[in-house]
Amino acid sequence: MHPIPRIGPTEAADRPRWSVIVPVHDCAPFLADALTGVLEQLAEDDCEVVVLDDDSTDDPARVVEQVGRDRVRFVVNPGRLGASATFNRGLELARGDLVHLLHGDDMVLPGFYSTMAAALDSTAALAAICRVEDVDIDSAPLYRTRSYRRGTGVWTDALDALAVSNRVRAPGIVVRRSGYELVGGFRTDLPHAADWDMWTRLAAHGRVAFVDEVLARYRRHPGSDTRARVLTGANVRERVAAIGVLAGYLEPRRRPWVTRRALVYATVFAARTSLSLARSGERRAAGVQLAEAARCLVQVPGGPPRISR
Structure with missing residues (x-):
């Protein structure tokens, strides 16, 4: 860095x-x-x-x-x-x-x-x-x-x-x-x-x-650089990279818990973005975001969160 x-x-x-x-x-x-x-x-x-x-x-x-x-x-x-x-x-x-x-x-x-x-x-x-x-x-x-x-x-x-x-x-x-x-x-x-x-x-x-x-x-601009990164998944990948950096600002005992929350949030963020893109007919971009959501999920400390039924 x-x-x-x-x-x-x-x-x-x-x-x-x-x-x-x-x-x-x-x-x-x-x-x-x-x-x-x-x-x-x-x-x-x-x-x-x-x-x-x-x-x-x-x-x-x-x-x-x-x-x-x-x-x-x-x-x-x-x-x-x-x-x-x-x-x-x-x-x-x-x-x-x-x-x-x-x-x-x-x-x-x-x-x-x-x-x-x-x-x-x-x-x-x-x-x-x-x-x-x-x-x-x-x-x-x-x-x-x-x-x-x-x-x-x-x-x-x-x-x-x-x-x-x-x-x-x-x-x-x-x-x-x-x-x-x-x-x-x-x-x-x-x-x-x-x-x-x-x-x-x-x-x-x-x-x-x-x-x-x-x-x-x-x-917000429709032709912004943010839009281009959504299409490639770079928006989620940099989010994950940043989470690793930000964890260094926390007390050591709090890092695992906050990092877990951050990665779960990133997973939800990417999944919601995928759903929004799919609804607007942008299926390729939706697939990219869904793949990034899956990558986030497998990085969650202690494994993916359990979903209550």
């Missing part, structure tokens, strides 16, 4: 309260919505907003010029770095006490920043997580993430929950910069599970606050 990148400290002088880092790659049509939601909520003297372009073929610079009102800094990567390396570059650029990585095709809802800051202040947590609404390419609602506690407060079993599956949508988490300095950056050897690894690592090192409100939107 590759080493976890180190995130160095920043100078304390003139540090803003917020750093909003907006990584973009070919999502300029949605960027105006993302930036508008940020700029309407944060005062100019209390934040920095950085759009970090990872070799887009559209024109995010034009959107920044039109919407940014001289409040948004535009930075271009030296060639295509990929998601994880772009996130890490964004963390190095961030000077604020609180860091929000907001993908350029996602958005925040009114009250996001004030509510998340209050949750962090009241709990002394490293990170705060809120509920998120999934939307389609036209912003029509699809799904809302679950409540993991009633009301805002410390998510006491966050580590066990996150080691089983990724319960976090990227736009719905804010992390103290000191938290990133403590745990390091995003792994580049788990390109599609680097965020899951990061949230679990944070939960292993400190408190996580949960905000029981829907305060952000996550956009």
